[in-house]
Amino acid sequence: MDIRNRSAFYEYFFDDRYVAGIVLTGTEVKSLRAGKASFNDAYCIFHGDELFIRSLHIAEYSHGTFNNHDPLRERKLLLNKKELKKLQAKIKEKGYTIIPLRIFSNENNLLKMEIGLGKGKKLHDKRESIKQRDSERELKRYIK
Template identity: 45%
Template sequence: MGKPLPPPFDKQKVVAENRRARYDYFVEDRLEAGIELTGTEVKSLRGGEGSIAESYAAVEAKELWLINSHIPEYSHGNRMNHQPRRPRKLLLKGREIAKLQGAVTRQGLTLVPLSLYFNASGRAKVELAVARGKKMHDKRDTEKERDWKREQGRLLRNNG
């Protein structure tokens, strides 16, 4: 029997999801990280704007950074508005960062954000996945399996 699934994170308001990540990667482990934001970034995210479609996380100098995420400028911000694609620091304990760095360097894994959301206490969080990249034949197998599951559902519904 497989390993039991971890309990899902407390996602109150999901701002952005990276749906493509589950198609391009095998997700091996998931973890929740805080994200260091400025005031206008938080306001922009609360308005439901933001994208993590092409972003990734990287360890630099014992710190974890979210790179290439896009949070558009706040519409009512003044000259102190933020840069939309700046690197944002992710907040994890040092032990967790060291563990992630080991997985990335030794095993060739990638840190991919799956979703950006606000939790029950109103804090912005990022759901990170430690993932292994899929090859083209893996993607085709996943697609075939998904199509077969859909067809099974149709057959059971029509003939059931």
Template identity: 45%
Template sequence: MSRPRPQLFDKKKTVAENRRARFDYEIDTVYEAGIALTGTEVKSLRFGEGSITESYADVRDGQVWLINSNIPEFSHGNRFNHEPRRPRKLLLHEREINKMHGAVARDGMTLIALSVYFNGKGRAKVELALAKGRKNHDKREHIKERDWKREQGRLLRDRG
């Protein structure tokens, strides 16, 4: 049996995950960012609602914004409810923001959201990744490599 990989961040409850991102993009660097949310957004996330499948992050005016993420309205929110697809500010250190801005501007990389979760202290966090898009032939090669590793594991397990 293989050794479990250590988790990068303290994820207690994962709310939303972008599973397609690891296939469509070559992940380079992963960051953990806080999100500036309103009260009804937090309640909606605690109920496990939310989607980041089409979301990405953008660096504007020295700040990072999560765009196109969907947190549906809270059922008991009445007039204090939020707008479901509004841009949300991400909380990062200035040094990290500068690195991201440089990579996006210079290297043509993209900032994508991998998951939204609550950490051990109960704070909502986003796992952001600097990534480069894959072409179709790269995706095919990735599938071949993944299948070969799976087959290799089966062969080693059966022999030893």
């Protein structure tokens, strides 16, 4: 099970990546295992010394009852204090933001989230990314 944020690498340059745990309810876990998540406009924000993810849409579980979760609620991310302090210092610099990159399950079958510390790309950088991707695709076609 691996859910990726495809648009993140098009929109941002990433300096650092971290693996964080997520605080979830039971129906959220079942929905994520079914692959029902959307990263559209998701980002991370600090409340005090804790890191939360905002705008991550996890669809309601189809077999859930009245106890189903709110699809857009803020979810707490679990990191070490050292990592949180480092991220908080970087966020204060202009232009940096924390973006979720993917949700995956580790070897113990726990759900984790990979987050990246990124800086937004300008329009000309995005055009360069498209050119590079197209040239790699042409090269692969030529090799075949």
